[in-house]
Amino acid sequence: MFDGVSNFSQSTDLAFFFTLVVSIFFLVLITVLMIYFVIKYNRKRNPKATNVHHNTALEVTWTVIPTVLVLIMFWLGWTGYLEQSRIPANALTIEVTAQMWKWSFKYPNGKETDSLYVPVNKDVVLNLHSIDVNHAFYVPKFRIKKDVYPNQKRSAWFNATETGSYDIACAEYCGLNHSYMYNKITVMSENEFNAWLNSPAKHPGEILASDTSLIKLPDSAK
């Protein structure tokens, strides 16, 4: 459940965990009471019912407590969201183009790729746009998702906390091969990333072949 690997995973997972615990509590409460009443006040056991119209103290309690709880949940979600919506300055900025049914990425120095490579522990901003229909850029492990529109700009950002290779999915239905619009995001150490970015190699694996002394790659990046 808590396998997020970006700067947002902690706040998102905390909000999720809190709402989940509260939800389970209420679900269990309701279900247990229901079963208990059905057994205890079954017609065979309790052939005489009693009319109970209302109980003010009870009603106030079950209005106030859930209200307070949802306000806390709201707050957790809102602060988590705000972090995501504040696009940092001085970040590595990558132009992302979505189309039916692939992604492409363009780095500040003009380099273009089909998969995304980013440095670890560094702010990365994605400027998203589409050239045909709506898509959505989704990295489940980073807890980020942003709709991508034609002729409109959207931005998302993250700071990856662990090197490795993760899935990018398209989360807005976009026609025939929507479910094949998968790609990878590879998080590397900053040195490896810079070496790759400034080399002509398309994939980091290619530098490795040409200059083994330069960098050591994580397995997942190959």
Place this chain on the structure above:
Amino acid sequence: MSNENTLSNNENDVSYLEYKGKHSGILGWLLSTDHKRIGLLYLISLSVFLIVGVTFGFLMRLELLTPGRTIMDPQTYNSIFTLHGVIMIFLFVVPGLPAVFGNFFLPILIGARDVAFPRLNLLSWYLYAVGGLLAILSILLPGGPADTGWTFYIPYSVRTNTNVIPALFAAFILGFSSILTGVNFVTTVHRMRAPGMDWFKMPLSVWSLYATAWVQILATPIIGITLLLVAVERIFGVGLFDPALGGDPVLYQHLFWIYSHPAVYIMILPAMGVVSEIIPVFAHRTIFGYRFIAMSSIAIALFGSLVWAHHMFTAGMSDTGQLIFSLLTMIVAIPSAIKVFNWVATLYKGSIDLQPPMLYVLAFIFQFSIGGLTGVMQGVLSVDIQVHDTSFIVAHFHYVMFGGTGFGFFAALHYWFPKMFGKMYNIKLAKRVFWAMFVGFNTLYFPMFIMGWLGMPRRYYDYLPEYQIYHVISTIGSWILVPALFLMFGNFIYALFKGAKVTEKNVWGGETLEWQIATPPVHENFIDIPIVTESPYQYKDNELVLQTQEAK
């Protein structure tokens, strides 16, 4: 609740099923303005579409059993989930309880002989039928069935070459059917209540149908005009929503959800009404918090109209927009939560008889709670960013629309079936089928929550191997649920022809007006209009010792 003496003896009068008016035979049904016959027309047509929709759902689940191709290609899958959505939403859950049980029982519950505008009522069924036929036509015409999803998001819906236009017009016409029903019910509740039935003496299902009717009237025109504009854009190339023509696709989403969120209350409120109706009967005691339940229907209808953009938290709204829509979404959950507490409290010190309608109602409470609680999770901004457009959402709305409204519909059917047809289904079988349905439903949809949180997007023909285990469990659930559904319908159909005859007025011991008239009801329900003197659900006989209903 009403004075027994004012209901004259109508044993000699003929039931609405046998009544001969101006027309006879099939025309006596197709041209009848009797609200009960119209209710049955709806019941038949809705059931047919439900079965078609369920079949599509079953096929989707089969396809998802294994990664890669299992039984169909991606284009077919995309069309099938679109048809499944369009049929389930526009032809089953939205008309749902109001069209069938609202038409049949609303006038009876308030002591009236018919709805305010009987001919308009018949017209609304014809509009429903035309809409349904158009939807079927969109499958059969060359070009292939629409593949946009039931949401018709732009620009995809102006780009695809499939039959989007007939599907749009189907939804457009079905909207009018819904509006006419709404107009009819609001007027009926205002003008046709029996003498003495003031607002707070109305049964709770009347309150919820009344609140629903306002939403139908106020929200449906918005989807009508929006879908019409999509058609205009597609046919004439006018740039409204399509960015390629200078339009704004996000504007479309706002307009779509300004209707479609309130529409979820059109779907759920009437089911909540049925739950409030059934619990006191089978617990044989007064409902806990009548006024609150009545008022919360209105509150839900009102505030539910202000939260539409919670479907667009990843679309890139302003921070203010996100804040307001998230906060309001959390607040709207409160009246629903309190309703659930009231229902559970109504079981306290009751004398509970677990007949099939009650079993469906208890399952409703459980499943609606899961749907509602996960809805709150989706209102939490950062969490929604993770689960939006994943199978978490698919699980959530099936828990609300199927586990809630669907089960509410089945509860109503089991509850009112003997009154409507004067026949009793096999109760033992109905209870067994219920358990299969309950187990099947939860096996089918619960795994979708887990894989959704893990990142399985929705509307996916194919998936990564790590999600297969959840897909397999889910598909097995459909193998339990779907046969159970067919058995349920089979039980009813068998009962219609061979079931034990019921002539008793009050099979379950209810205290609302429908249980004081003949079974099945006579042509105009009441010979003399009743005079109402008491609130519903009094159960003043609670010093009596009750017997368990023996399975018939």
